[in-house]
Amino acid sequence: MKIEKYSDFDMMAIEVAQRIAGDLTVALHNADRAMLAVPGGTTPGPIFDDLCAADLDWSRVDVVLTDERWVPGDHPRSNTRLVRERLLVNRAASARMVPLYAETPEPEESLAGLMEAIEADLPIAVAVLGMGADMHTASLFPDSPYIAAALDAHAPILLPVRPESQPEARITLSARALNGALAKHVVFKGQDKMDALQKARTLPHVEAPIAAVLDGATVHWTE
Template sequence: MTLDVITYPDAEMMALSLADRIAGELRQQLDAVGPASLCVPGGSTPGPMFRALSGLALDWGRVTVLLNDERWVPGDHPRSNSAMLRKTLLTGPAAAADYIDLYTGDPTPEGAAPGLSQRVAPHLPLTVLVLGMGDDMHTASLFPRAPGLDELLSPDAPPVMAAKGGDEPRITLTAPALQSALHIHVMIAGEKKRAALDAASKADPMQAPIAAFLRDAVIHYAD
């Protein structure tokens, strides 16, 4: 497939430009339709974009924010995606957003998934989805050839499921929930990930899960 790629001179320009674009898409939804939803990745790459976005003028009280996925660890754990998000996005004006924390404190993600699906479902379709990608072409907690990946990719999957394939138990939005988004953005940085993305565009989602989202996505790339 042909990829829609925007190449930026540096990571700072990517962060600022994408933050402005996302704010515009959320604002359009808020002005024309009603409440908006923003689904974002963990990891280090989106941090500068989150900081830029958090200070922009929006009716944040009508925006629901949630992660693509989360490790099954408490919010004060160093590997918690929520901890990163609270420091970067959910600050300043954006602190007024409604945040759906995917970590519930239940003993297992499997036990929490049905309740989380019920909570996430009213916010579908997502207004804006931002995805990252690992060197192995995983996105969210959809890992190549992982046990149960076919269920996570199924059109009939519930919005939220437990996921295997990472280094600890995880919870993730499933492919149909993520694919529902009106606007899909993929952020990548570095030549290695650009090469992986090009390979993914020719691969099956079971081998390269990010491929399930590329047809409708805008790719944002910086060296």
């Protein structure tokens, strides 16, 4: 793991966008297509605003979320909505989005089809990850009843989860899928989260899921 600190958030967003674009360019030199896994939340929006203008062959890029709330794509809490509005625009409008939601009441009913679409594009070329102050990443929450299964080295690449702290069911890439990425970038802001990251490195993965995906990652952060 490598840690890089930035003087302000805007500088970090620009630099991370450039790193992602560079990683995708390398991946596209070595394969017909490249998969980019991205988080939802508030932090990645400005990164998407810069990344969408990157000069690369976006028509060969598949974009998938690291996790999604089980809500329709036009819902205010939908991560899909964020990606469509702020990443799949400008030059990146030609990228293909791989869905993490289907119109069924529960994620288990659509899991097989969603997983099949992702498996066709593996490995992930670039995974961008956030982190919460509770040390979760994607929807790998320490209070999830099945967190040990989601972190297992033989876990499926996609799992439905229902963390006790969250109001709706979610679907998430497993630690195995994320760790298969050719490049990993963890991005967050705040000293509290850096303190949480350092604490995570001393805890079992089931208590600090972010620690399960730190090997080989670059951590980008600013206060």
